[in-house]
Amino acid sequence: MNIPLLDLKAQYASIKSEVDAAITEVLESQHFILGPKVEQCEKAIAAYSGCSHAVGVSSGSDALLACLMAENISHGDEVITSPYTFFATAGAIARVGAIPVFVDIDPVTYNLDPAQISSRVTDRTRAIIPVYLYGQMTDMDAVMKLADERGLVVIEDAAQAIGAEYKGRRAGSIGHYGCFSFFPSKNLGGAGDGGMIVTNDAKRAEKVRCLRGHGAKPKYYHKLVGGNFRLDAIQAAIVSAKLPHLEDWTAARQRNAHRYDELFAEAGLPIGLPAVISDRHIFNQYVIRSSKRDELQAYLKKSGVGTEVYYPVPLHLQECFAYLGYSVGAFPESERAAKETLALPVHPELTAEQAGFVVDCIREFVEDQPAAVVEEVTAIACVGTTVRE
DSSP: OOBOSOOHHHHHHHTHHHHHHHHHHHHHHTOOBSSHHHHHHHHHHHHHHTOSEEEEESOHHHHHHHHHHHTTOOTTOEEEEOSSSOTHHHHHHHHTTOEEEEOOBOTTTSSBOGGGTGGGOOTTEEEEEOBOGGGOOOOHHHHHHHHHHHTOEEEEEOTTOTTOEETTEETTSSSSEEEEEOOTTSSSOOSSOOEEEEESOHHHHHHHHHHTBTTBSSTTOBSSOOOBOBOBHHHHHHHHHHGGGHHHHHHHHHHHHHHHHHHHHHHTOOOBOOOOOSSBOOOSOEEEEOTTHHHHHHHHHHTTBOOBOSOSSOGGGSGGGGGGOOOTTSSHHHHHHHHHEEEEOOOTTOOHHHHHHHHHHHHHHHHTSOHHHHHHHHHHHTTTOOOOO
16 A cells, blocks of 8 residues: 555545636636735634634744744843744744753653643743644643743644644633644645634734734834735635635544554554543644654655654754753653654545555564564553543
């Protein structure tokens, strides 16, 4: 079999007429930057996320950047976040001149460990950016309690988690801001870069709306120094066309994740599986753990199974952040996850036969390992794995 990590061609084929019609409408209007299609998308995403306001921007990365700019976070300020995430999270902090301050992850959810945040707060701390990795939210009660006590801004990095829930509340609706990405590989993706900021604060929404257009209000009259963070109308139209299908796609991802759980349990494989802790995990990724991750990935590639490592180098060990002074061992759970995690295909179009083939390939790989290696992997599988609800 040839099983891609993500099958966007199959997704497009299933909704081709709707997407093509949305694109054609934009082309015929010749209104490509902001405008009615962006406003329509903003209203739909705000409603879907349980928020009062949404502001379309050029990417998930720029969403984070614009939120930091809106709070006037700059040189000398500190922002707490996770070292185990996509680069944009800490990159946005550095771009405004602030200092990324890392907190290690919970090995069960891969999200930052709220219990460790308070020890990292100083007089210079201005904000916390919790990252909802792989489609599951972190313990936001603990995050918001600390933020309220210390007067900190909370920016939810929900790039992988639109539609996820924590105690009945949608990703993006709990903090002061929520940031989404419409990168094509996301569970709600466009045909290029795009993003969205959601908030329940009208003043904050208005400020990021101003910032996305070089700080101009009205046009050519600049109240602020902003940036070119505008969402293209074509991307907004595509996202709007896809949004009505998102609930079905999420349900399919959840079914595929449950199927993997059952197949791995039946096979008795010593593989660490994802844990569902929050109300609603939307499984942007289905991530397993193995001490032989690199060898397993190579074996699956040879067998025709697409996989990905999210992420091979934690941010505190990236060359560009050497000036922060972190070294190996600073955040052991993040470092261990970077060495052991592997994302398997879990997209909505994945068939039961394909999922069975993936697990069969992993079984074959494990059976080829010496007994000592299997025992080692079994020990790792027992860490960070909980029984599904």
